Amino acid sequence: MLVIMSDEHGPMFSSTYGHPIIRSPHMDALAAQGVTFDTAYCNSPLCVPSRASFMAGKHVHRIGAWDNGAPFPSDTVTWAHLLRAAGYHVVLDGKMHLIGPDTLHGFDAQLTRDAHRTERSNISGGEWHEPHRRGGEQMRRRIEEAGPGRARHLDFDDAVEAAALEWLRQPDRADGPWCLVTGFLAPHFPLIVPEPYFSMYYPNNLDMPLIPRGHVERQHPAHERVRQTFNLYDYSEEQVRVARAAYYGLVTYLDDKIGRLIEALRETGRLEDTVVVYTTDHGEFAGDHGLWWKNSFYEQASRVPLIISQPGQLPTGKRFGGAVSLVDLVRTMLDFAGSGDPGDLDGDSLLPVMQALGTAGEADAAARWKDEAICEYYGHATNRPHRMIRAGRWKYNYYHREPPELHDLVEDPQEFHNRAGDPACAAVESALRRRVLAGWDPDEIEQTVRRSQRARQIIARAEGVRRAEPAPQGLPR
Secondary structure (H helix, E strand, O other), X not given: OEEEEEOOOOOOOOXXXXXXXXXXXXXXXXXXXXXXXXXEEOOOOOHHHHXXXXXXXXXXXXXXXXXXXXXXXXXXXXXXXXXXXXXXXEEEEEOOOOOOOOOOOOOOEEOOOOOOOOOOOOOOOXXXXXXXXXXXXXXXXXXXXXXXXXXXXXXXHHHHHHHHHHHHOOHHHHOOOEEEEEEOOOOOOOOEXXXXXXOXXXXXXXXXXXXXXXXXXXXXHHXXXXXXXXXXXXXXXXXXXXXXXXXXXXXXXXXXXXXXXXXXXXXXXXHHHOOEEEEEOOOOOOOHHHOOOOXXXXXXXXXXXXXXEOOOOOOOOEEEOOOEEHHHHHHXXXXXXXXXXXXXOOOOOOHHHHHHOOOOOHHHHHHHOOOEEEEEEOOOOOOOOEEEEEEOOEEEEEEOOEEEEEEEOOXXXXXXXXXXXXXXHHHHHHHHHHXXXXXXXXXHHHHHHHHHHHHHHHHHHHHHHHHHOOOOOOOOO
């Protein structure tokens, strides 16, 4: 298995998912030789919670990965543990952004460093007992400084690619099953990209966000809090154009890396017996809805690309429209490997659905699929639990102690019209509210998050004091 995981790639920003401008030919080629999931979601629109949920195969509240400073406990079983127990050599190359002293969490080895890993847990995004903080000047500058150039995060990605290519080309890759995860940073900010990728899109080959008059003013308070936290106001049209062009360029830069990894499999004769997966941890707004980054249940932030290929074993050039999420990908990987299942994972295997595509059993397999995805959020710009369910054509967003959102994504794919409270949608809203709250107590979770934040704050203060104290006489520093 080769799992290619990018960072902050909204699927709609690719030719594979229908963008008329952005070039992603290698994603297109992967889709042509495999199955593309058109309605795939992360399980939290934030790096650490999403990746921890993916590694554990469980929803965020079950593993306590509340925000970007939450530790990932070493006794949490991951799919990497399960694949190793099934005889796989399981290797990480690049980013997985797991917080805490355990650097591997089931992987046999790490080929390169994880640029975002830290051994110390902390608070990331503000403590819930504090007043909402406004500002975000550093994040605001990410747009103001966007454009052509070279940034260190691309040096990291180049090193990840080089290590992966070397590893894939080693002769002993033919000895026994393996799983390699390549974790790239692109197209995550900073929105700085080298030529020729920037000039592919700027100044004349790009589009602008579609924001109807009055839409920003009508948005739910949760979205306005994101805008306040990161100070996402009053960008000029030129700044938006430059930043979007840089983001588009980063997508194509990443796509070229995908192509070279797959070519290495082809060159070494291993493409036919390798499951290739492309996905990401969450999306990116790129100015849509008047927002940037993620931290939201809008499609741009919560949906992810998901393409799975295995030539000769899976159908080619097929697409599936039912709602799925990354916890389902975990079950699918275990199913491919014939691995044992600890019995308490939250996802379902996509393998039966994929195998049925293009056969007489396709309609029946699609009808049996749960057609449901759950996404949770506890990070930046909030002080309360948020939870989303995508079920069929509907998306329901629950915000604790605030009004909900309900979107019909068939009639309103851009999510411009909140149907919550509409009498015509009362039955749908009531049913989805029951489903989003099933097994999830927002009052209990709110108290748990606050306890976690207090504990991490105490530990951080204690570690700061310890570092500042002189060493006792007679003992080495």
